[in-house]
Amino acid sequence: MPVNPELVGRVFPATAPYLVGREKVREFARAVFADDAQHHDPAAAQALGYADVVAPPTFAMVVQDLTLQQLLAEPDSGIELSRVLHAEQRFRYSRPIVAGDELTAQLTVSGIRTIGGNAMVTSDAEVTDAAGAHVVTATSVLLVGEGES
Template identity: 80%
Template sequence: MPVNPELVGRAFPPTAPYLVGREKVREFARAVFADAPQYVDPEAAAALGYADVVAPPTFAIVMQDITLQQMLAYPDSGIELSRVVHAEQRFRYSRPIVAGDELVATLTVAGIRAMGGNAMVTMEAEVVDADGAHVVTTTSILLVGDSDA
């Protein structure tokens, strides 16, 4: 089944709140070789004016992954993970993510572009904090291969 064009404009329900943990930030920083002290040391982060360790910029992918799971579980989406290649990723921040943040993300399918039997699916996840203030918008483009290939 091809990607369902009716997904365009669809907004999925907000995710459950995600509490950003200090150790999760440290683990992520190690995994992506982000070695700035504010990513692992609360005192270094405090010296920069933050309440706790700061997440590396790509940490927002954790939130987007939760929203992606919603889309993949959507009946009749036409998107099977086995046919997906992650083509592009962007982040637009209002402020950094900090340990202790409680974040909620809402995914919207921004567009689908056919390319032969394949499709480029553009998704945006808007991430807000517990006060509803914007933290980051993640934009991801997936290349979904033809199911008949």
């Protein structure tokens, strides 16, 4: 089944709030080799004006993944996980993510482009804090390969 072109413009329900934990930030920072003290030491982060440790920029993927799971679970999407490659990722931040943030995300499918029988599915996850203020827009492009005929 090909990717459903009617996905373009589809907006998914907001995710349940995700509470950013200090240890999760530290674990993620270690995993991506983000060695700056602000990612590990609350005092270093506070000296920079933050309430707690600062997540590396790619941490937004943790929250965005919750929205992508909604897309992948959509029965009429035509997207089968075994045929998906994560082709591109971009972030547009209003402010950094810090431990203690309670984040919610909402996904919109913003485009589908067909290339040689494959589909490039672009989606934007708008991540907001508990007050509803924008934190980051995480844009992903998924390459969905042709299925078996």
